[in-house]
Amino acid sequence: MKNVTMADVAEHAKTSKSTVSQYLNKRYEYMSENTRKRIEAAIEELNYHPNSVARSLKQKATYTVGVIVANILHSFSTHIIRTLETEFNKQGFHTIICNADDDPEKERNYIEMLLAKQVDGLIIFPTGENLDLYEQMKDRDFPIVFMDRKVDAQAIDTIMLDNHKAAELAVDRLTAGNYRKISIITTSVIRNISPRIERIEGYRQALQKYSLPVREDYIKTADAEHLQDVLRELFEMDAPPEAILAANDIVLVEVLKYIKEKNLSIPDDVAVIGIDEVPFAAFFTPPITVVEQPKIEMANLAAELLLKKINGQKEGGSPTVHRMQPNLIDRHSC
Amino acid sequence: MKNVTMADVAEHAKTSKSTVSQYLNKRYEYMSENTRKRIEAAIEELNYHPNSVARSLKQKATYTVGVIVANILHSFSTHIIRTLETEFNKQGFHTIICNADDDPEKERNYIEMLLAKQVDGLIIFPTGENLDLYEQMKDRDFPIVFMDRKVDAQAIDTIMLDNHKAAELAVDRLTAGNYRKISIITTSVIRNISPRIERIEGYRQALQKYSLPVREDYIKTADAEHLQDVLRELFEMDAPPEAILAANDIVLVEVLKYIKEKNLSIPDDVAVIGIDEVPFAAFFTPPITVVEQPKIEMANLAAELLLKKINGQKEGGSPTVHRMQPNLIDRHSC
DNA sequence: CTGTTAGCGCCTTCAT
DNA sequence: ATGAAGGCGCTAACAG
Numbered sequence: 001m002k003n004v005t006m007a008d009v010a011e012h013a014k015t016s017k018s019t020v021s022q023y024l025n026k027r028y029e030y031m032s033e034n035t036r037k038r039i040e041a042a043i044e045e046l047n048y049h050p051n052s053v054a055r056s057l058k059q060k061a062t063y064t065v066g067v068i069v070a071n072i073l074h075s076f077s078t079h080i081i082r083t084l085e086t087e088f089n090k091q092g093f094h095t096i097i098c099n100a101d102d103d104p105e106k107e108r109n110y111i112e113m114l115l116a117k118q119v120d121g122l123i124i125f126p127t128g129e130n131l132d133l134y135e136q137m138k139d140r141d142f143p144i145v146f147m148d149r150k151v152d153a154q155a156i157d158t159i160m161l162d163n164h165k166a167a168e169l170a171v172d173r174l175t176a177g178n179y180r181k182i183s184i185i186t187t188s189v190i191r192n193i194s195p196r197i198e199r200i201e202g203y204r205q206a207l208q209k210y211s212l213p214v215r216e217d218y219i220k221t222a223d224a225e226h227l228q229d230v231l232r233e234l235f236e237m238d239a240p241p242e243a244i245l246a247a248n249d250i251v252l253v254e255v256l257k258y259i260k261e262k263n264l265s266i267p268d269d270v271a272v273i274g275i276d277e278v279p280f281a282a283f284f285t286p287p288i289t290v291v292e293q294p295k296i297e298m299a300n301l302a303a304e305l306l307l308k309k310i311n312g313q314k315e316g317g318s319p320t321v322h323r324m325q326p327n328l329i330d331r332h333s334c
Numbered sequence: 335m336k337n338v339t340m341a342d343v344a345e346h347a348k349t350s351k352s353t354v355s356q357y358l359n360k361r362y363e364y365m366s367e368n369t370r371k372r373i374e375a376a377i378e379e380l381n382y383h384p385n386s387v388a389r390s391l392k393q394k395a396t397y398t399v400g401v402i403v404a405n406i407l408h409s410f411s412t413h414i415i416r417t418l419e420t421e422f423n424k425q426g427f428h429t430i431i432c433n434a435d436d437d438p439e440k441e442r443n444y445i446e447m448l449l450a451k452q453v454d455g456l457i458i459f460p461t462g463e464n465l466d467l468y469e470q471m472k473d474r475d476f477p478i479v480f481m482d483r484k485v486d487a488q489a490i491d492t493i494m495l496d497n498h499k500a501a502e503l504a505v506d507r508l509t510a511g512n513y514r515k516i517s518i519i520t521t522s523v524i525r526n527i528s529p530r531i532e533r534i535e536g537y538r539q540a541l542q543k544y545s546l547p548v549r550e551d552y553i554k555t556a557d558a559e560h561l562q563d564v565l566r567e568l569f570e571m572d573a574p575p576e577a578i579l580a581a582n583d584i585v586l587v588e589v590l591k592y593i594k595e596k597n598l599s600i601p602d603d604v605a606v607i608g609i610d611e612v613p614f615a616a617f618f619t620p621p622i623t624v625v626e627q628p629k630i631e632m633a634n635l636a637a638e639l640l641l642k643k644i645n646g647q648k649e650g651g652s653p654t655v656h657r658m659q660p661n662l663i664d665r666h667s668c
Numbered sequence: 669c670t671g672t673t674a675g676c677g678c679c680t681t682c683a684t
Numbered sequence: 685a686t687g688a689a690g691g692c693g694c695t696a697a698c699a700g
Contacts (some may be wrong), residue, residue, distance in 0.1 A: 096398070
């Protein structure tokens with residue numbers, strides 16, 4: 001039961017492979033009504049389906065893009081993936097999803113495997129550690145877009161939130177509510193992951209804007225697994241914070257967990273604000289105020305830029321880092 | 335700046351393509367220390383990377399599997415995807431993710447495109463509408479595993495929750511809490527999506543077990559967008575339910591939204607139980623009791639079965655539908 | 669151990 | 685309008 005190939009179709013339709021190929025590529029001008037019909041019939045009868053691997057080998061295009069997310073657990077990532085997949089599908093591209101799990105080694109593997117697979121382009125939430133690879137791709141003009149995180153050494157198109165602004169928005173809201181002892185918590189910052197750094201910077205600058213003291217012991221970073229410890233430290237201080245800025249959804253969840261466990265009340269015992277919208281924010285008790293990222297726009301822009309590169313359109317001297325604006329959703333947790 | 339190929343490496347190393355190929359496939363027995371070194375050097379120097387499209391064409395294996403989820407918005411789907419991707423990656427397979435969006439046409443397209451791309455296997459959350467395609471694949475012994483939903487007409491390995499049991503567990507818990515007017519809400523059931531049907535069946539049987547009346551007006555189904563209307567109907571009844579069984583996470587979210595809006599209190603005004611664990615359940619006010627699916631196990635089993643099929647191991651007369659057991663997580667919403 | 673040869677399934681000049 | 689021939693990059697006999 002071997003696979004039916006173009007040759008079989010040609011034979012069946014009493015014509016040649018080339019003509020069948022023409023037919024498949026809809027170049028109907030190059031054939032008579034009659035042969036077309038015969039080919040049609042043969043395809044139908046044999047239940048022929050073109051092999052796109054063979055086609056890709058010849059055409060040097062796979063109509064497949066790779067997406068490597070740093071950590072698929074962030075709801076931000078899954079939303080982005082969803083939108084990207086939809087957009088690429090619209091343009092006839094398949095999407096290979098890879099989860100680097102914040103591990104530079106995995107990222108390196110994925111990049112190499114995807115390149116070996118001849119994907120037409122790549123969207124990466126970069127770990128920032130594989131500079132040599134990024135550089136190679138850049139040098140070869142391989143279509144690539146960075147998402148969410150920037151890599152300083154690289155001049156690669158990058159789509160990022162305006163993280164300073166996001167933190168500022170949060171601090172604005174908090175100070176408006178008369179909270180002065182404001183803590184910020186992010187997930188680990190050891191590898192200098194840019195959005196986390198930037199959010200802390202934004203927080204610092206915003207406090208200064210209001211002439212509020214910046215207390216280093218209010219700035220906490222830790223892995224997801226150690227967030228509870230960090231929270232304990234924070235609340236066992238002599239002057240525990242009155243408000244917490246959770247720098248992403250994972251942190252927010254841990255903060256709310258802690259608060260629930262300790263039976264604290266929001267916002268009376270401690271106010272809470274998050275960066276990243278979460279599905280339960282609106283109907284939580286109390287509803288959680290949050291700074292949201294324009295996820296859809298970000299994903300759409302990423303897809304658009306990548307597709308342009310794939311289609312060989314050199315973008316004019318467009319800016320390399322596209323900063324997207326955050327948006328405050330005011331609810332009742334602060 | 336053309337691509338460097340095996341031929342270039344061979345030339346550079348003063349040997350032949352076949353030997354280079356041997357080298358790449360680590361069949362070192364077939365070559366001298368010396369040539370090996372030369373090949374190594376040539377590869378390094380030319381920065382050669384094998385083209386896996388060409389290899390796939392020859393070997394008729396792409397080391398890629400496709401996953402078509404019915405609806406990527408269910409947190410169940412994203413968790414499954416995550417685990418599948420991890421497992422497949424461990425075995426050296428890439429994963430193409432597709433979201434059929436509950437649209438049989440999209441599903442058909444994806445299946446056809448993925449087959450054309452010569453993926454080595456497919457995991458599908460089937461819409462249930464493309465019987466001809468399912469059948470073709472089955473007939474060709476193409477490696478395929480269904481997930482979450484069964485298709486009656488097809489004898490294809492399927493991994494499902496024991497949905498009857500899941501509903502029963504929920505009703506057990508509710509009756510134990512002395513709730514007798516129990517409503518069940520699911521998302522739309524028009525296309526006879528098996529888990530939804532089965533959960534309703536399980537609910538019916540469980541009520542009967544307790545000699546509770548089955549009221550048809552307590553059984554509600556609707557699209558996500560119309561869930562709020564359905565909830566309104568329910569609570570405007572003369573005898574509104576005392577407890578709601580939310581048949582999946584999307585329903586649960588809508589139920590909680592409604593309850594918040596109407597300022598009802600859980601469980602005093604209305605008790606709530608969900609099928610599918612959600613990230614916020616534990617620290618919600620009150621914490622939400624939930625019947626959870628063994629997602630990890632389900633995904634692992636799916637990956638394992640598919641890999642076995644891909645590797646040509648005929649499974650013995652194993653059952654076609656694998657039923658996985660749900661688990662009650664008792665919290666305080668009922 | 670190494671090289672030669674023949675494809676894998678499709679696309680693409682280039683004759684006819 | 686149609687077909688023959690060559691090649692995409694790699695693998696797998698089979699000789700030598």
